[in-house]
Amino acid sequence: MEDQSKTNFIFKFLNQYLQRVLMAFAGRIIPEDREGDKVYPGADNPGSIAIIDRALSTKPKDMVLLIKIFLLFVEFSGLLFALRPFSWMSAEQKDKHLRRFEFAPLGKIRQGFWGLKTLVFLSYYSRDEIWPDIHYPGPRMKRLHPDPNLRALQTAPFKRQ
Amino acid sequence: MKKIECDILIVGSGAGGGTAARVLAPLCQKGKRVVVADVGPFYTHEHFTQREIEGVDLLWDEGGVFTKDGAINIIMGRMVGGSTGIYTGVTFTVPPDVIKAWAIPGLTYDDLEKRFARIKETINAHVLPDNFVNTNNRLFKKGVEKLGWPCGSIVINVKNCQQQGFCNLGCTVGAKQGTLEVEIPQAIKAGVEIIPNCQIEAVGGNKAWGTLAPAPPDSIPAKHDPGPVEFSAKKIILAGNTFGTSGILLRSKLSGMSPALGGYVTIHPSHTVFGIHPEVVEGFRGFPKTYYSTQFTESHHYYLETCFYYPFVAAKYIEGWGVEHKKIMRDYRKFMAILILNHDQALPTNRIVLQKGVPVLDYRIQKESIESLCHAQRSAARVFFAAGCDRALLPASAKVVLKREDEPRLEELIGPRHFILNKISIASAHPQGGCRMGTDPATSVTNEWGQVHGYPWLHVCDSSLLPSSTHVNPYLTIMALSERNAEHILETWK
């Protein structure tokens, strides 16, 4: 759908707008934080979003549509609560908004939040560069995967400060 | 449409189908054609890479199967070898009471016990030596014994295990003795043909219809071109598991089918829970599972077993998000992990249904299961603290992180009011039932030999046969029942 030439990541399912909303979402699920001088990157970077886009390519069409609708719901329901779309909110407002989804009275809404949150975890913790931060030494075997693009997504570097 | 004629068609190559293929393989020597069709690809263990994101293509819907209400994530293997390609190899024998309660004529515990012993020998199931017990497991034993609870050693089916620790992403060295390594190679050697990437849609009148998809890169292709395919066979054996087999039968709309079809499904609802130890544990290295405790099996219907998972799956099972969750993950190497398995009741209402032709599990978690899982979380917290952890992470808790000083208040902090469906992670890797065995077609789909009532050419050899939960990890029971059913086919072959 969009070739993000700026980042060299290929997006087939998420257009630029949805990428931006997802980036805002991912940035609250796994925000950047610091301990002393060390900066731990957040999941709000194109590499993580590209992994989610890749994960969507293997999901049934109905599920992809539901995920897209849910993202738009997160974005525009912000207008009701904070008079601005989710991606325009402050960090505190975003967290408050996301808690509404996490604890929503409707199971389907909680499920949407859980599903999207899980995709963000996948996109972040499957990246090699994150592993030293959690002291995970990674696979014991260095084996290639038949899909070089999938491997490239996991090994693409974050832009650390 | 491609037409394939054979004597026996086996649909599915996991614990059940792989076993049936091994038993029926000798027919090939008598000039009979035995074919195994599996919707999954045929990878050898050389394909597995020990990476989570690359392992998801071994799963049904890349791991995205949920109960209809979205509350429980069901994990199943979709590959030649079925779920045994990604299982851990925990080898339990079903309690005799369970078999007694099934009351299936001719199915005795004595008979099963002999089969268990034989199968265990073939797949090298044994208690792992002490040097296989990693720190996570040692801590579990320490915690459980400190509490005065029993701690058993798990029997595991591995050969030349190199303790790589990635069993659930596919064993890279072929040490795990699942059907991919044992039964399927034996069957191929005897002349059985494996047709991977072949999804069977429906059966009827000694025929099965399906579609053969192209082989993904790095996999062994079928000998046939992709496209629609029709099988004709004297016997068709369904071994696609609770989902696959029930789905095929529901889509087939065979006349006079039992109203029990798809029903009485149990799943062993489970949680993976974590404690955080002050010392480095590195549970991700070494064999993941060596101990279990039955302390609350009789009274509260659950087992506690050791386990360990990789970063993404661990992150998914920990409640919360944001900086708090991220900081917890920074202690990943200090995690201690326990798997909680509840044995749920078989109810006719918990059933496989079709949604746009796809089998979906309409399952409502029972109040008893929720209470059991909450009790189990409190028990796991006690084990963590007894083992020296200073924090515990339990999903149905008022706090994401419980500290040691919270221990006296576990009853108040962990309970059903915090067990919020669709918010907390619940998983299942043990779906059972859907085509349960029995004598009465009103309450069972298959007879005492796994033959579909009223259809002498149609049999079932997989987890869908189980009339109720095995209580324990089920693969050995599934293999033994499939062996028994397949032997009956062999003995009565004309």
Ligand SMILES: Cc1cc2nc3c(=O)[nH]c(=O)nc-3n(C[C@H](O)[C@H](O)[C@H](O)COP(=O)(O)OP(=O)(O)OC[C@H]3O[C@@H](n4cnc5c(N)ncnc54)[C@H](O)[C@@H]3O)c2cc1C
């Ligand atoms: C991660 C994981 C860990 C586990 N660990 C353990 C353990 O340690 N101990 C234990 O006892 N149990 C374990 N289990 C459970 C155990 O693996 C299963 O209970 C067992 O394999 C089920 O056997 P089965 O033959 O019914 O189905 P499966 O082994 O799942 O095989 C079914 C096969 O049928 C194929 N199929 C389905 N539908 C179709 C169709 N329409 N057309 C063609 N092919 C089809 C599938 O691709 C699959 O290969 C684990 C399961 C998982 C997922």
Ligand code: SF4
């Ligand atoms: S621990 Fe043993 S069985 Fe498990 S993946 Fe490693 S070598 Fe295979």
